[in-house]
Amino acid sequence: AQKVTQAQTEISVVEKEDVTLDCVYETRDTTYYLFWYKQPPSGELVFLIRRNSFDEQNEISGRYSWNFQKSTSSFNFTITASQVVDSAVYFCALSHRSNDYKLSFGAGTTVTVRA
Amino acid sequence: GAVVSQHPSRVICKSGTSVKIECRSLDFQATTMFWYRQFPKQSLMLMATSNEGSKATYEQGVEKDKFLINHASLTLSTLTVTSAHPEDSSFYICSAKGTNYGYTFGSGTRLTVV
Numbered sequence: 001a002q003k004v005t006q007a008q009t010e011i012s013v014v015e016k017e018d019v020t021l022d023c024v025y026e027t028r029d030t031t032y033y034l035f036w037y038k039q040p041p042s043g044e045l046v047f048l049i050r051r052n053s054f055d056e057q058n059e060i061s062g063r064y065s066w067n068f069q070k071s072t073s074s075f076n077f078t079i080t081a082s083q084v085v086d087s088a089v090y091f092c093a094l095s096h097r098s099n100d101y102k103l104s105f106g107a108g109t110t111v112t113v114r115a
Numbered sequence: 116g117a118v119v120s121q122h123p124s125r126v127i128c129k130s131g132t133s134v135k136i137e138c139r140s141l142d143f144q145a146t147t148m149f150w151y152r153q154f155p156k157q158s159l160m161l162m163a164t165s166n167e168g169s170k171a172t173y174e175q176g177v178e179k180d181k182f183l184i185n186h187a188s189l190t191l192s193t194l195t196v197t198s199a200h201p202e203d204s205s206f207y208i209c210s211a212k213g214t215n216y217g218y219t220f221g222s223g224t225r226l227t228v229v
Contacts, residue, residue, distance in 0.1 A: 035218075037220075042222075043206055043223045044222045044223060045159075045208065047218075050217060091158065100164070103149065103159075103210070104161075105159045106158065107157075108157075108158050
């Protein structure tokens with residue numbers, strides 16, 4: 001079975017603070033894919049990143065960065081210098097071949113950035 | 116990039132009626148579509164997987180006779196909520212599986228049954 005845990009339900013920060021969202025996953029597959037999505041109040045899912053299990057390099061994209069550590073089965077996401085527009089629900093998700101690559105989502109973390 | 120158009124974005128229907136939600140892949144062929152349901156302040160829960168030209172595969176606990184899925188072409192999948200009841204009120208969102216193990220999501224449909 002595959003499982004994604006986002007232990008943080010809600011995070012509230014003041015603008016310009018950094019915020020890190022935790023994601024821990026479980027899978028027995030050696031080949032799998034990890035994702036982060038942003039869901040603003042409008043409801044639409046915004047794709048942020050996809051990482052395959054063979055690529056442990058961390059990635060930075062503007063104010064966003066991701067830390068993938070297979071040793072701890074974690075794929076954490078950091079927003080640097082947060083802005084009010086970053087307020088949304090963020091989902092971590094996992095897919096793997098033995099489950100026909102169906103996406104399993106974590107519970108989500110609601111980020112509120114206050115001006 | 117890949118785009119999935121989902122309609123309607125919002126629908127209100129009377130209890131007992133049926134509602135059809137459409138998802139179209141605009142610039143690619145979607146051989147596999149996923150349908151999710153999301154209740155307020157909860158995560159996305161997979162309802163079913165549909166492959167073009169074959170019957171949908173439903174997740175445990177999802178009533179296949181209530182949530183009819185049709186994937187008759189490579190660019191269109193539909194979800195029909197039959198005999199809708201207030202407890203079916205939810206946010207429904209489709210996703211097309213693309214190449215390179217990526218997914219393209221529709222913009223979602225907010226269903227309210229009164």
